[in-house]
Amino acid sequence: MKSGSNLEKILCAGHFAVTAELGPPKSVSAEVVYKKAETLKGYADAVNITDCQTAIVRMSSIAAGSMLASRGIEPIIQMTCRDRNRIAIQSDLLGASALGVKNLLCLTGDHQKFGNHPQSKNVFDLDSIQLIKMVKDMRDEKKFQCGEEIKVEPHFFIGAAENPFSEPFEFRVLRLAKKVKAGIDFVQTQVVYNVEKFSKWMEMVRELGLHEKVFILAGVAPLKSAGMAKYMKNNVPGMDVPDKIVERMTVAGKEKAKEEGVNICIDIIDQVKEIKGVAGVHIMAIEWEEIVPEIVEKAGLLPRP
Amino acid sequence: MIVGERKPMQEILDMIADHKKIFIAGCGTCVAVCMAGGDKEVSILSSAIKMARNKENKPIEILEQTPLRQCEWEFVDELKDKIEACEAVLSMACGIGVQTLVERFPKVIVYPAVNTTFLGLPEEQGVWSERCGACGNCVLDKTGGICPIVRCSKSLLNGPCGGSQDGKCEVDPEVDCAWQLIYDRLKTLGKLDDLTEILPPKDWSTGRDGGPRKIVREDMKL
Ligand code: SF4
Ligand code: SF4
Numbered sequence: 001m002k003s004g005s006n007l008e009k010i011l012c013a014g015h016f017a018v019t020a021e022l023g024p025p026k027s028v029s030a031e032v033v034y035k036k037a038e039t040l041k042g043y044a045d046a047v048n049i050t051d052c053q054t055a056i057v058r059m060s061s062i063a064a065g066s067m068l069a070s071r072g073i074e075p076i077i078q079m080t081c082r083d084r085n086r087i088a089i090q091s092d093l094l095g096a097s098a099l100g101v102k103n104l105l106c107l108t109g110d111h112q113k114f115g116n117h118p119q120s121k122n123v124f125d126l127d128s129i130q131l132i133k134m135v136k137d138m139r140d141e142k143k144f145q146c147g148e149e150i151k152v153e154p155h156f157f158i159g160a161a162e163n164p165f166s167e168p169f170e171f172r173v174l175r176l177a178k179k180v181k182a183g184i185d186f187v188q189t190q191v192v193y194n195v196e197k198f199s200k201w202m203e204m205v206r207e208l209g210l211h212e213k214v215f216i217l218a219g220v221a222p223l224k225s226a227g228m229a230k231y232m233k234n235n236v237p238g239m240d241v242p243d244k245i246v247e248r249m250t251v252a253g254k255e256k257a258k259e260e261g262v263n264i265c266i267d268i269i270d271q272v273k274e275i276k277g278v279a280g281v282h283i284m285a286i287e288w289e290e291i292v293p294e295i296v297e298k299a300g301l302l303p304r305p
Numbered sequence: 306m307i308v309g310e311r312k313p314m315q316e317i318l319d320m321i322a323d324h325k326k327i328f329i330a331g332c333g334t335c336v337a338v339c340m341a342g343g344d345k346e347v348s349i350l351s352s353a354i355k356m357a358r359n360k361e362n363k364p365i366e367i368l369e370q371t372p373l374r375q376c377e378w379e380f381v382d383e384l385k386d387k388i389e390a391c392e393a394v395l396s397m398a399c400g401i402g403v404q405t406l407v408e409r410f411p412k413v414i415v416y417p418a419v420n421t422t423f424l425g426l427p428e429e430q431g432v433w434s435e436r437c438g439a440c441g442n443c444v445l446d447k448t449g450g451i452c453p454i455v456r457c458s459k460s461l462l463n464g465p466c467g468g469s470q471d472g473k474c475e476v477d478p479e480v481d482c483a484w485q486l487i488y489d490r491l492k493t494l495g496k497l498d499d500l501t502e503i504l505p506p507k508d509w510s511t512g513r514d515g516g517p518r519k520i521v522r523e524d525m526k527l
Contacts, residue, residue: 163467
């Protein structure tokens with residue numbers, strides 16, 4: 001065991017894992033965190049806590065994660081390179097580990113241009129791949145990035161995100177290989193709506209044998225409306241929503257949109273589950289966390305191990 | 306070259322509002338090429354200021370001159386008489402030119418009329434774009450000759466990030482994704498294998514992060 005986290009145990013035991021995502025509030029409200037967390041309890045093996053996602057100021061990921069841990073729900077802390085340099089990241093990771101956090105997702109981070117402080121400075125001292133390597137060296141070599149020794153080192157189960165749908169497509173798998181080489185243990189992918197393209201990507205993943213080196217969790221997210229599907233299709237860089245999905249949402253109409261969104265999500269889970277090398281799903285229902293139990297249940301993923 | 310853009314008229318008028326006689330100093334090198342502060346721009350700005358001030362019934366007297374370069378002692382020395390004949394200088398050079406005047410003429414007020422924007426090149430008539438961030442430790446040998454430090458919005462050394470789509474960057478559909486360009490170029494060169502190598506964290510201390518920089522060449526000193 002590298003971290004001894006619940007997620008690591010479940011994946012190593014060969015179970016199909018379920019992770020979910022929780023967006024901390026834009027306030028100090030602990031209640032919001034606890035309420036969202038309670039709805040996910042028993043339905044997800046671990047829960048990602050976003051790190052000021054889309055560059056909008058929110059409660060710190062580590063603080064919210066530690067609150068979750070205190071209620072017996074395992075957090076996956078997200079850490080981006082946008083807001084902290086290597087000094088701040090390592091410092092925060094020591095603190096997170098001391099608070100009992102065991103899973104870490106290493107991300108580059110969204111550019112601040114689209115957040116609520118577009119005039120801020122960004123950091124990007126490291127990129128996600130360098131971050132992964134740094135965290136791995138902290139764990140396995142007991143060393144800070146500068147090479148100095150760490151007396152008591154943090155033990156993280158190290159994850160990364162990868163987007164099978166962004167470009168250059170042929171390079172995406174090679175970039176995953178770079179992340180594997182840098183030291184990840186698991187990957188959560190960008191939301192899959194285009195299962196065909198995702199399968200193709202997985203085929204390339206298998207060709208390089210990467211599915212045997214790391215656990216791959218396919219990202220899924222329930223759509224709420226036809227409008228949301230269209231918006232994601234046209235306006236979110238790196239998002240691939242096929243026409244037939246948009247059509248299913250349109251045909252469902254306003255009344256039944258949410259229901260159809262959940263159905264599509266379950267269909268996608270069913271399909272990706274059958275793809276060789278997929279070790280679990282990562283359900284992203286930000287600001288709709290309460291739908292996760294229904295999805296997990298209807299997808300036949302209960303009870304959780 | 307250094308690329309800049311003239312500041313908005315109102316900002317310039319506000320800066321010089323209290324003066325009755327100023328000297329506009331252009332620069333005949335970079336900012337002349339990017340049409341922000343050369344000879345021609347100096348005379349256009351001068352007339353525009355005079356017109357605006359006449360309209361307010363607060364006429365202003367303006368002297369003009371454009372040395373070959375405003376960032377070298379020998380060229381700014383040519384401006385001495387005009388500078389001393391005025392209350393203040395409005396410099397149309399880059400930030401370096403402004404500071405060269407400040408250092409050479411410590412008692413004179415110098416205002417910047419140009420926003421120094423980046424180090425780049427004229428891509429085509431009327432279009433300039435950034436190419437280098439003067440990081441002090443060039444990595445172009447590793448990235449197919451395309452700078453990831455300033456041409457990638459996140460300065461990634463192991464890109465591209467997940468936001469790259471249709472060859473464009475997530476921050477702006479008008480901006481090329483540097484890592485797509487790097488990928489394409491290495492592919493053309495048959496050197497895609499280079500990209501499987503992980504580039505380690507950069508030593509930023511050779512850049513601005515290390516504090517103000519200075520090069521001293523003992524072999525060149527007099
Ligand atoms: S790597 Fe550094 S020196 Fe080289 S072009 Fe980019 S910013 Fe300039
Ligand atoms: S889209 Fe390309 S240029 Fe933009 S931040 Fe990502 S890698 Fe850099």
